[in-house]
Amino acid sequence: MDNVIVEAxxxxxxxxxxxxxxxxxxxxxxxxxxxxLGVEGLMAVGALAAFAVAYPQGNLWLAVLAALAAGAALAxxxxxxxxxxxxxxxxxxxxxxxxxxxxxxxxxxxxxGFPLFNKVQDWTVGGLTISPFTAAALxxxxxxxxxxxxxxxxxxxxxxxxxxxxxxxxxVNVARVRYAAVLAGGALAGLAGAFLTLSYRASWxxxxxxxxxxxxxxxxxxxxxxxxxxxxxxxFFGFLYYLQFRLQGSSGIPTEVFSAMPFVLVLVVLALAGLxxxxxxxxxxxxxxxxxxxx
Amino acid sequence: xxxxxxxxxxxxxAGLVTLAAVAVxxxxxxxxxxxxxxxxxxxxxxxxxxxxxxxxxxxxxxxxTIPLLLAGAGLALAxxxxxxxxxAEGQLLLGAVFAAxxxxxxxxxxxxxxxxxxxxxxxxxxxxxxxxAGLRRVGVNEILSTLMLNYVAVSxxxxxxxxxxxxxxxxxxxxxxxxxxxxxxxxLPGTQVHWPTLxxxxxxALGLQWLLTRSTFGYALRVVGENPGAARYAGLSAPRxxxxxxLITGGAAGLAGAGEVAGIHHRLLEAGQLSLGYGFxxxxxxxxxxxxPALCLVTAPLMGVILAGGDLLKIDLNMPFRVxxxxxxxxxxxxxxSEIFVRxxxxxxxxx
Numbered sequence: 001m002d003n004v005i006v007e008a009x010x011x012x013x014x015x016x017x018x019x020x021x022x023x024x025x026x027x028x029x030x031x032x033x034x035x036x037l038g039v040e041g042l043m044a045v046g047a048l049a050a051f052a053v054a055y056p057q058g059n060l061w062l063a064v065l066a067a068l069a070a071g072a073a074l075a076x077x078x079x080x081x082x083x084x085x086x087x088x089x090x091x092x093x094x095x096x097x098x099x100x101x102x103x104x105x106x107x108x109x110x111x112x113g114f115p116l117f118n119k120v121q122d123w124t125v126g127g128l129t130i131s132p133f134t135a136a137a138l139x140x141x142x143x144x145x146x147x148x149x150x151x152x153x154x155x156x157x158x159x160x161x162x163x164x165x166x167x168x169x170x171x172v173n174v175a176r177v178r179y180a181a182v183l184a185g186g187a188l189a190g191l192a193g194a195f196l197t198l199s200y201r202a203s204w205x206x207x208x209x210x211x212x213x214x215x216x217x218x219x220x221x222x223x224x225x226x227x228x229x230x231x232x233x234x235x236f237f238g239f240l241y242y243l244q245f246r247l248q249g250s251s252g253i254p255t256e257v258f259s260a261m262p263f264v265l266v267l268v269v270l271a272l273a274g275l276x277x278x279x280x281x282x283x284x285x286x287x288x289x290x291x292x293x294x295x
Numbered sequence: 296x297x298x299x300x301x302x303x304x305x306x307x308x309a310g311l312v313t314l315a316a317v318a319v320x321x322x323x324x325x326x327x328x329x330x331x332x333x334x335x336x337x338x339x340x341x342x343x344x345x346x347x348x349x350x351x352x353x354x355x356x357x358x359x360t361i362p363l364l365l366a367g368a369g370l371a372l373a374x375x376x377x378x379x380x381x382x383a384e385g386q387l388l389l390g391a392v393f394a395a396x397x398x399x400x401x402x403x404x405x406x407x408x409x410x411x412x413x414x415x416x417x418x419x420x421x422x423x424x425x426x427x428a429g430l431r432r433v434g435v436n437e438i439l440s441t442l443m444l445n446y447v448a449v450s451x452x453x454x455x456x457x458x459x460x461x462x463x464x465x466x467x468x469x470x471x472x473x474x475x476x477x478x479x480x481x482x483l484p485g486t487q488v489h490w491p492t493l494x495x496x497x498x499x500a501l502g503l504q505w506l507l508t509r510s511t512f513g514y515a516l517r518v519v520g521e522n523p524g525a526a527r528y529a530g531l532s533a534p535r536x537x538x539x540x541x542l543i544t545g546g547a548a549g550l551a552g553a554g555e556v557a558g559i560h561h562r563l564l565e566a567g568q569l570s571l572g573y574g575f576x577x578x579x580x581x582x583x584x585x586x587x588p589a590l591c592l593v594t595a596p597l598m599g600v601i602l603a604g605g606d607l608l609k610i611d612l613n614m615p616f617r618v619x620x621x622x623x624x625x626x627x628x629x630x631x632x633s634e635i636f637v638r639x640x641x642x643x644x645x646x647x
Contacts, residue, residue: 102624106331206617260451
């Protein structure tokens with residue numbers, strides 16, 4: 001019995017890790033007022049950049065750095081479109097998702113099926129094997145919660161997301177803060193991708209993210225843009241993935257029910273959040289371009 | 296550099312900006328091909344020669360244009376109402392499911408079968424979009440919900456063809472039995488161009504343009520899309536408009552799905568073979584047309600070239616088909632980024 005619980009926890013943590021990292025990133029840029037639906041694409045390029053640098057025996061630290069940089073670089077396109085050119089943020093994010101998954105699939109073709117020999121070693125803590133990425137994600141969630149709520153920088157970011165005009169009047173450079181938030185968000189999504197190829201699977205296959213990025217986007221709404229709640233949310237969806245894996249084949253329920261389950265659940269969860277009025281917690285200026293002098 | 300708003304942006308300006316955006320996008324894609332290790336000249340050359348350069352290629356472009364035209368025209372209408380339906384892919388699949396179910400299981404007299412397939416196909420797509428419209432009422436962003444529904448639709452198709460609808464004589468394969476002959480749509484000889492669907496697409500595009508610009512409902516739709524506050528003040532029910540818009544946009548995508556199974560496959564088969572990302576590409580078709588369903592008559596063939604060209608790149612240059620996603624992403628990004636230059640003039644130099 002104990003084993004079942006431990007196994008469930010370990011697997012929930014493993015799948016929850018990229019979800020947590022990516023949603024923390026999305027929380028940062030959404031708290032700054034910019035929606036980014038491109039997480040799936042950012043994760044994909046992060047995954048590829050990490051694998052390409054690490055393969056076959058490369059430096060893992062460099063690989064992680066490459067993933068951060070790749071995520072930030074792709075997110076910079078979104079920042080330019082959404083902030084400087086005031087484009088529709090939702091559609092720009094969608095374009096980013098297409099571009100990111102497409103580019104990762106195209107440029108990653110040469111690695112298809114290749115394994116990574118020096119994957120990131122898991123840690124064993126009291127009988128629990130966890131990836132260093134998982135530990136980092138949990139730590140980051142705590143740090144981010146503290147930074148957002150208790151520091152001057154966090155306050156600045158939130159004010160830009162809630163009321164950019166007021167922040168501007170107080171001398172905050174709205175565009176600069178938003179750029180920084182989007183780039184940081186992209187870097188974190190890239191890190192989530194790095195986890196997938198350096199630790200979770202340690203090989204390259206097309207579509208390494210398999211829809212996780214979209215779930216991360218929905219997760220942000222579900223947890224009301226709060227980093228600490230994101231830990232619980234990521235564990236919850238991680239656990240669902242474990243159930244899917246666990247019940248598959250043995251339950252008599254068609255496998256397609258399980259493959260559709262995360263997406264159906266996201267819809268249910270979003271609807272519940274909507275009915276409860278959770279959307280009311282969204283940063284007030286979310287999704288709107290800021291133009292000085294316009295209301 | 297600063298941007299000066301223009302009071303009345305001209306259509307010519309919109310056209311020029313769109314062309315420039317597409318040119319920039321093609322340039323960026325060329326850089327990505329260089330990174331991949333393919334010569335952009337060879338890539339674009341292959342695409343153009345194999346699509347516009349010979350009759351077989353043109354037929355392939357026409358074949359891809361059909362679903363793009365139907366789904367794109369519906370999306371163009373939805374975008375005008377600010378209903379960001381990104382789920383044409385799933386709605387198309389559900390249209391194919393309903394049409395296939397009609398052909399396989401409804402005992403209809405021969406001449407009625409094809410019309411019934413299209414009507415029920417439209418219904419299937421419309422209902423799938425209606426879920427998103429319903430969720431929007433409780434505050435769920437339709438971009439997210441329609442995307443999730445795409446994934447669910449893929450599972451629905453897989454479940455049916457591997458489970459209850461699996462054909463009796465297909466052995467290991469997963470697809471349904473072949474439709475009865477009466478469910479086959481005629482094609483241009485020697486091609487896979489099911490021309491009745493193409494004709495239908497032209498009518499739908501023109502009809503929706505008429506609906507949008509000439510009808511009372513179209514007026515309500517535009518007001519709801521452009522100024523929700525004014526719409527409320529005028530007593531227009533935004534939820535009701537959204538419901539109708541969802542049925543139309545999903546229904547048009549459903550027609551596209553019905554056309555694919557009736558005209559090409561004659562059975563229900565895997566989602567990846569039913570649609571080559573038509574739903575996502577249709578988003579670009581609609582965006583390029585700047586929300587005018589009739590303009591999709593021009594933009595759908597353009598994107599048809601990219602889809603048919605992507606197929607050639609896969610076969611001739613051994614590139615992954617995901618290259619189409621790169622095109623789609625870059626073009627979409629360039630398009631929405633360029634929007635501001637339609638409504639603003641750029642003035643160089645500093646100054647207040």
